[in-house]
Amino acid sequence: MKRLEYFSQNNEIYFFCVVDNDDEYEYRADLLKYCKEVHLYKRNKGAALFKLIKGPFVCVSRWIASMKKDINVCFERENIDWVIVEFPQMLGNISRRILNSNKLILSQHNIEYATLNNLAKSITNPLKRLIYNVESKRLYYYEERCYREMSVKLFTFVSIEDKAFFERKFGKSNTLLVPIGTEIHEYKESKDSCNAISFFGKMSYPPNKEAAIWFSKNVFPLVQKEIPASKFYIVGKDPSKELMEISEKNPNIIVTGTLDSIEGYYERTDLVVIPLSHGGGVKVKVLEALGYGKLVVSTSKGIEGTTFQNGEELLTSSSAEEFAAICIDVLQNLPCYEKVRRGGYESVRKNFTWKAVVEKFELELNRLK
Template sequence: MKILWTLPYLPWPATSGGKTRQYHLLRALAARGHRITLLVQSKTPLDEASRAALEPWLDRLIVLPRRPLRSLETLLAVLFAPYPMLATINGLAEPLQQRFRQLLDEPWDVVQIEHSYSFQPFEQPLREREQAFILTEHNVESALGAASYDRLPAWSKPFTLYDQWRYRRWETRVFRQAARVVAVTEQDALTLARLSGKPAPVVVNGVDCGHYASVQPDFSSQRLLFIGNYEYSPNLDAVQWALDDILPRLWAVNPDVRFAICGYALPDSFRQRWTDPRIEWQGFVPDLRDLQRRSALFFAPLRQGGGSKLKVLEAMAAGLPVVTTAQGCSGLQVENGEHYLGSEDSAFLAQILAQALADPERLRRIGTAGRAYVLARHDWSAAAAQLEAVYHQLPSVKEQVSVCA
């Protein structure tokens, strides 16, 4: 199929779960023979490393700059435009709209829009051409609450409530125009189906199981591992909760525990705020496998967010047992005590960690069960097949298949 795929960020380097998902789906679909044009609006310029990582999988890579976040135009639009804040930040982009309109002059089997917050520049051209499209929604954005607005000051609470209301209206408007709205989890699919008025197929988050197959964790190492993109506030909250409330309780029982904290945009202020030498500030690590081999478990104390977490899937694929919360394993068909260990309480999480670290054989059993689950349900090849099935449900594709038959 000939696919036009739009993104509000470059999917390389894979510094977040969303970027990782995009890169691997693009690669998997290209390997299945589909011809993809990727249209990107990016806040960062295209560098040679990103070009080299992406172009082998694409017919065309088109990257347009996004205006600066702190521009006067963005500020005024956030306050006064009818669109929600995220849609405004990523929208009102005339060059992007014009380039998209030009691309619609070509015939496409599939037009795929990622994220409702990126949709505003595409709405008018799609309507003009009566072009069917699918929309993938990684989270129910209007329900994220603190995950979207945590960086705003407390006095802006009335604005956040207003903006959530704007986003609920925006979601309904966008979803009802899409031929299909794709969810990442079954739970989100129920909400998206209600808002769109049509069934919402699921394309799961995945992991490159083969990449992590050789990892054998060190269950006696007493090292915990966490990774996140710290431009996303739920990951900031997770680190803060861990270091303020959970690790001090754990260290009181087991002072030998180390905590390796990895990820993109790790704030320098964290190193200054928490100076305990048992905290290993790793920053962005392009390949986690060596660190996974030197870790006993993956600790993800997530209290905010949505969808399913690629960081958790990657840990399971590496055979690392996971200790987390309900939010950390949201969207996954896993059982507490079998595939992972979890709680919502600081003291109980510290107790779980202490007991697990004292029992390497139990860690091995949990890690083995998690790895088997991910291999069976969440390899990227399975996700690509699910997305391909969505394509075949589109009316134009059904007609072509019928003619070919």
């Protein structure tokens, strides 16, 4: 939403989006604050099963005939400078007329097929693992065909690694790094530790769920053994049954579910953990936490795609034991990490505010005209 807010200051935006459930229609009112038109379409997973011959499920479940028609009508009616498509899965909603217009910008975010492939490796259920593997391969071949046949003016990425990987894999050079932005909040000096650790994210997203379970089972027990009063907050909507069961067994692990605001949890948190082992692109939760002035402890995967340095802007670990040792030391000696915490906050303030990110992107778009 913040990207749209800043982008709308110098541009008229016609917004077309697929939503997963009826609750998401409520965002239309907020979107209209920044967009001239807002069109939302319900994703139909059931109907997608009959279209699998046309492409992978992650794509065809998002292809909606009325959406494609409306986008084309808008393109013909208005003086459109650029058509920005978020994710290759959405390309099936773009008409041939637009694809040949030399006005198409494709925001990759992650290397989607690689993300699916990595997820498959972590799934123990043989059938689910097979499904993810097949989807990953089908998505790769779909993307490869699109990039070969379509006229894409510019490919944008949020991660340095993903941008470089894409250039090597598909032989494209018309790429641009457009990092994720965040908001900066008031920086507060260190206070006595609350012994509180938090992980923020949508818990229905498989890498987040996997990370929360791994930390709860392999890291937090070691922390709790050393600091019995410590608490681990899993903050995010759609927690799984397994996460809820973990919370029921250990009252020091708190699963919040959906919240109207996460401000209070950032307020009470001493450090934010990013225990991810899968997922592509820059993790928004890293930038968000640093923008709140919080100390971050992450796996190397959690900060992939960034230039953040261990010991200077955040802390990283390579094992459950090391992760726990760092968390214990931070909780017991929080003021000693003031320099690292301040370093992360200042890096985000200088380079990753939404205002700075959008201004650089607009400059590049103007150069391409």
